[in-house]
Amino acid sequence: MTAGSYLYKRHKLAVRVMHWINVLSALLLLMSGLQIFNAHPMLYWGKSSYTGRPPILALTATEDNEGNVTGVARVFGHEFVTTGVLGASANSEGDIVARGFPSWITIPDSSWLAMARRWHLFFAWVFAINGLAYIAYSIATRHLTRDLAPTRREWRSIGQSIKDHLRFRHPKGEAAKDYNVLQKLAYLAIVFIVLPLLVLMGLGMSPWLDALVPNWIDLFGGRQSARTLHFAAAWILVAFVLIHVFEVVVTGLWNNLRSMITGRYRVEAQASHEKPE
Amino acid sequence: MKSPNERRRFVLRAAAGFAALVTAGCERLSRSEWFPKVLAVGESLSSGAQHLISPRKSMAQEFSEADLSPQFRSNGTSMPNDPGYQALAANAFAGWALQVDGLVANPLKLTLAELRTMPARTQITRHDCVEGWSAIGKWTGVPLHEVLALAKPQPNARFAVFHCADPMEEDGSHKYYESIDMDDAYHPQTMLAYDLNGATLPVANGAPIRLRVERQLGYKMAKYVMRIELVESFAHIAGGKGGYWEDEGYEWYAGI
Incomplete structure (x- = not known):
């Protein structure tokens, strides 16, 4: 351990709890969703x-x-x-x-549509309530404006940040305490574009909700387009998760995992290649 | 320190083990007594929330002729395996009559000719199967509220149960049935359809009449309807869940 390194409280309890509820429900939704898809692939x-x-x-x-x-x-x-x-x-x-899709990625593993729907339509509620709670929390506690909204300086540094990511050069030391600009933009796009689209297109497949406002689903091309967009958004989320987990691994698996479980993140004392402000 | 190769193998093996654990665990939960009951909370929430935000008579989208599916898909039964039904079909349903009974002041029978003289409605709507596909068809038939107006449901009638001609088992047993609540029964688009796309309803699509409940999934829309029974509860009918597929584990509320 480097002298001068210290543990810093990175994630609040509420964020950690909502993160893991999200992991569980998104995983179960994906797997049960693929079984529902299998009924008409x-x-x-x-x-x-x-x-x-x-x-x-x-x-x-x-x-x-x-x-x-x-x-x-x-x-x-x-x-x-x-x-x-x-x-x-x-x-x-x-x-x-x-x-x-193969049985190892579906819930249930057999072609059991009724049970897949039970899982999906239950965890959809868990996922949606958790997501709304996260958005409300992020706005109320200023997590959104303080930690997620890129600063003007960050907007200008996007090019550099892309280069750094491609070379696997990640902020260290004090600079690692904040989300970097690409990370912020990825989180914002997922939270405010991909996930709302995913949920809305799921709701758009409901014939009862399609009757709520006349023809609203045609704005997205119709019900079958909504089903396609729901599917596509789910795989965009999977792609995000793969990149997210990759970044977690290459920037220090245990340190990152600990920070999302206990909240504590170790900040190394060594000089960073990017000077902190 | 482990080599990167070993570490990678460890991570991959851990991921595969985790996936196996998740599917095996979920499998056990699916087959347990208690967990599906927890999952069923989702159905209550969906039904409650969707009814709360929707007007009772919100209208399902109606389409134009240009949107019609070239051929309306027949799913499930395409010819009921029932001698009585087949005899009626061979005679163009001349001997068929819809029976309306149960909790009604005026039990009645209506022949196909009588149904065709009643006030009719034509609607081009989308049929959404629980499997995921949709087809658009033009339906003509008698709004169910017209039939109910003749039968006069008693105040304690809470559900309309549709008894059908098609057996769901090879041995001719387990005839299809479905049920809807009175809000859906009185909905303007809920009808007993006898024409599809301007022609007599084919046997493959439910002749002589099939139910249309436009705000719910296809399995609610019983084909080959023989009898409508008004009940206070459907607990005593077949598996007690209100429909053939409901008895097989599907949701009674099929608005989602």
């Missing part, structure tokens, strides 16, 4: 699925005369053989059967 653009145009994405399976099942993913008219992962994968007996 195709995506369309438009008001309905049957418009005369083919689906924009289809995870299908074909079977030859010997009973061998091949998984085929068709995306915008391009076909890919994806046996074992998409379109066809092993069931609990180890036989390759037709299914959109």
